[in-house]
Amino acid sequence: xxxxxxxxxxxxxxxxxxxxxxxxxxxxxxxxxxxxxxxxxxxxxxxxxxxxxxxxxxxxxxxxxxxxxxxxxxxxxxxxxxxxxxxxxxxxxxxxxxxxxxxxxxxxxxxxxxxxxxxxxxxxxxxxxxxxxxxxxxxxxxxxxxxxxxxxxxxxxxxxxxxxxxxxxxxxxxxxxxxxxxxxxxxxxxxxxxxxxxxxxxxxxxxxxxxxxxxxxxxxxxxxxxxxxxxxxxxxxxxxxxxxxxxxxxxxxxxxxxxxxxxxxxxxxxxxxxxxxxxxxxxxxxxxxxxxxxxxxx
Numbered sequence: 001x002x003x004x005x006x007x008x009x010x011x012x013x014x015x016x017x018x019x020x021x022x023x024x025x026x027x028x029x030x031x032x033x034x035x036x037x038x039x040x041x042x043x044x045x046x047x048x049x050x051x052x053x054x055x056x057x058x059x060x061x062x063x064x065x066x067x068x069x070x071x072x073x074x075x076x077x078x079x080x081x082x083x084x085x086x087x088x089x090x091x092x093x094x095x096x097x098x099x100x101x102x103x104x105x106x107x108x109x110x111x112x113x114x115x116x117x118x119x120x121x122x123x124x125x126x127x128x129x130x131x132x133x134x135x136x137x138x139x140x141x142x143x144x145x146x147x148x149x150x151x152x153x154x155x156x157x158x159x160x161x162x163x164x165x166x167x168x169x170x171x172x173x174x175x176x177x178x179x180x181x182x183x184x185x186x187x188x189x190x191x192x193x194x195x196x197x198x199x200x201x202x203x204x205x206x207x208x209x210x211x212x213x214x215x216x217x218x219x220x221x222x223x224x225x226x227x228x229x230x231x232x233x234x235x236x237x238x239x240x241x242x243x244x245x246x247x248x249x250x251x252x253x254x255x256x257x258x259x260x261x262x263x264x265x266x267x268x269x270x271x272x273x274x275x276x277x278x279x280x281x282x283x284x285x286x287x288x289x290x291x292x293x294x295x296x297x298x
Contacts, residue, residue, distance in 0.1 A: 002027045006063035009070030021202035067108045078136035079257035093143035097150040108154045109147040118260025134257035156219040162198030175234045179243030186248035189228040193263040194220035197284040217270040221281045224264030
């Protein structure tokens with residue numbers, strides 16, 4: 001009999017990607033605040049911060065695995081609304097960790113590369129000390145601490161892009177659509193990250209469930225690029241010659257939230273644990289292009 005997997009934030013960029021990927025091998029359901037038509041997946045629509053409603057749904061569903069993707073992720077919004085951010089990103093995570101511990105459910109928590117302060121020269125590993133710089137990063141790291149106390153839990157730090165099921169744009173989609181509309185983009189050449197395509201991360205999560213992996217891992221693209229380099233790679237792959245991408249420094253923006261400049265992470269630990277290769281950001285853009293065209297044809 002197939003394992004049951006419950007996904008929070010199932011209608012989001014990552015939740016939807018995971019649901020699509022896991023359907024092949026698992027019974028998938030979950031919850032979200034937003035209702036969309038998702039092929040082959042039925043899920044509940046309610047406020048996940050309602051503890052009793054959440055507990056009722058989980059007890060009714062009886063999953064063996066819970067993948068927690070629901071979060072506030074807009075860094076500037078999080079800085080402006082700290083109470084709401086901690087309620088969603090930390091308190092909800094703590095509640096889920098308690099429920100999973102009580103019900104013997106394996107919890108998989110999706111965290112962020114933003115837990116680091118960006119001062120390291122080179123790629124961050126799982127052994128490096130964290131030092132979150134903003135409300136978003138602090139709230140997600142506090143979530144990590146809660147989940148780490150849950151038996152057999154799995155924490156995956158990542159930075160995703162891909163195809164959104166909702167009428168919203170991921171980072172990659174924003175670049176593509178802006179170039180297609182022949183806009184001028186200013187992208188940072190001093191902020192580095194290790195982006196991974198949602199579909200690639202979803203396949204990794206599927207493997208993690210099958211192999212019963214637990215602990216802390218960096219599930220990201222192989223290698224690191226600047227935001228500007230990534231944008232230029234998208235422009236080259238999609239062939240939009242009229243849109244313009246210009247280099248910019250992050251300090252030129254009047255951000256409310258302080259941001260780390262180096263978010264590049266090493267994924268060596270998870271590659272070895274699962275015995276897999278993971279695409280570089282450059283390689284993943286090719287697959288992103290294919291999926292973008294596929295969505296456009298639907």
